[in-house]
Amino acid sequence: MKDGSHRAIRVLLVEDNPGDARLVRYLLAEAEGIGPVDLTHADRLSIALPILADGDFDVVLLDLSLPDSTGTETLRRVQEASPETAVVVFSGFNDPDFAIGAVHSGAQDYLVKGQGDGLLVYRALRYAIERKELEQELVLAKQAAEEANRRKSRFLAAMSHELRTPLNAILGFAEVISQQMLGPIGVERYAEYAGDIHSAGTHLLNLINDVLDISKVEAGRFQLYEEQVAVAELLQGCLEMVAERALHGGIVLSAQLPPNPGSLRCDARLVRQILLNLLSNAVKFTPNGGRVTLEAYYEPSGGLVLAVSDTGKGIAPEAQESVMEEFCQADITIARDHGGTGLGLPLSRRFMTLHGGNLALSSELGQGTTVRASFPACRCLRTA
Numbered sequence: 001m002k003d004g005s006h007r008a009i010r011v012l013l014v015e016d017n018p019g020d021a022r023l024v025r026y027l028l029a030e031a032e033g034i035g036p037v038d039l040t041h042a043d044r045l046s047i048a049l050p051i052l053a054d055g056d057f058d059v060v061l062l063d064l065s066l067p068d069s070t071g072t073e074t075l076r077r078v079q080e081a082s083p084e085t086a087v088v089v090f091s092g093f094n095d096p097d098f099a100i101g102a103v104h105s106g107a108q109d110y111l112v113k114g115q116g117d118g119l120l121v122y123r124a125l126r127y128a129i130e131r132k133e134l135e136q137e138l139v140l141a142k143q144a145a146e147e148a149n150r151r152k153s154r155f156l157a158a159m160s161h162e163l164r165t166p167l168n169a170i171l172g173f174a175e176v177i178s179q180q181m182l183g184p185i186g187v188e189r190y191a192e193y194a195g196d197i198h199s200a201g202t203h204l205l206n207l208i209n210d211v212l213d214i215s216k217v218e219a220g221r222f223q224l225y226e227e228q229v230a231v232a233e234l235l236q237g238c239l240e241m242v243a244e245r246a247l248h249g250g251i252v253l254s255a256q257l258p259p260n261p262g263s264l265r266c267d268a269r270l271v272r273q274i275l276l277n278l279l280s281n282a283v284k285f286t287p288n289g290g291r292v293t294l295e296a297y298y299e300p301s302g303g304l305v306l307a308v309s310d311t312g313k314g315i316a317p318e319a320q321e322s323v324m325e326e327f328c329q330a331d332i333t334i335a336r337d338h339g340g341t342g343l344g345l346p347l348s349r350r351f352m353t354l355h356g357g358n359l360a361l362s363s364e365l366g367q368g369t370t371v372r373a374s375f376p377a378c379r380c381l382r383t384a
Contacts, residue, residue, distance in 0.1 A: 024090075027121055064091055235255060264380060
């Protein structure tokens, strides 16, 4: 009620006790320093609901113990009849737990019968109206933010598709030139440049694919293609893909597997991408002479944990949550040196959620970082 100072507050009092109704009217009439109040009284919920639906009330002062309705069901029916109207529960129970329960059920305030004066009642009504308006503004803001997020996801998905089409052509022609498939180029430097174009284009394509995957997950259009995958083979394949990068950086790359690692029912492409994201990050942020370890073990619950640990510089405690969010990076200086969009960990966490698992990060400055991908027992098959 933004213009409450210019007109009367319209109040619907739903109270079956005539004495309590008269007391409320008297208190509001006799209170000093309050604005005008237009009070309508109904002694039954069946009478109040049509009045509420047809009228333009700012607030309902509601007794939850009526002859034709009791408890939170009374509150629910009032809210259904007029969702935009504030509600102050008016009860004879001086019970904090009951009051908190009423507010949790959607009421904006709570008054105990016989306690307080007209000014207290008036303030409760005014505050309830203000709270309701704020709640509605928050709901509208949330809806607007969700719609903006949906639009953003649709835009990213469309743009990713549009970018991939010409980029694939660039990659194809760069490969033809770098490998001199149609004959010698003549100047060897041109072949090197074509190789650089292909390398940069491949990196860009991977970033575009990450953005496209994020947009698909956010839009709820990501589908798992599940199969039974041997854990040992999956991990070995991922290690081989980052081995050359680790060797070039002077990093010791190792694996620790249980005697019988068994198999995992999963989308193999996504789990492979999760592991490659974790391993690539670990190698990227571990200095020369460091160590990166890929470990697999089963929890007592039967779930499988795939953990990647490094001996890098670690992540500050205040930054550990942000690195799990899209397009965030813990250290902007390192981000500039190593590149990337900051999608690796957030995308991996979303992929783990799709598998019914979770991704957890632990890190200590100067000691390194460990990221654990935990799969539920229902996806694991251990060999004897």
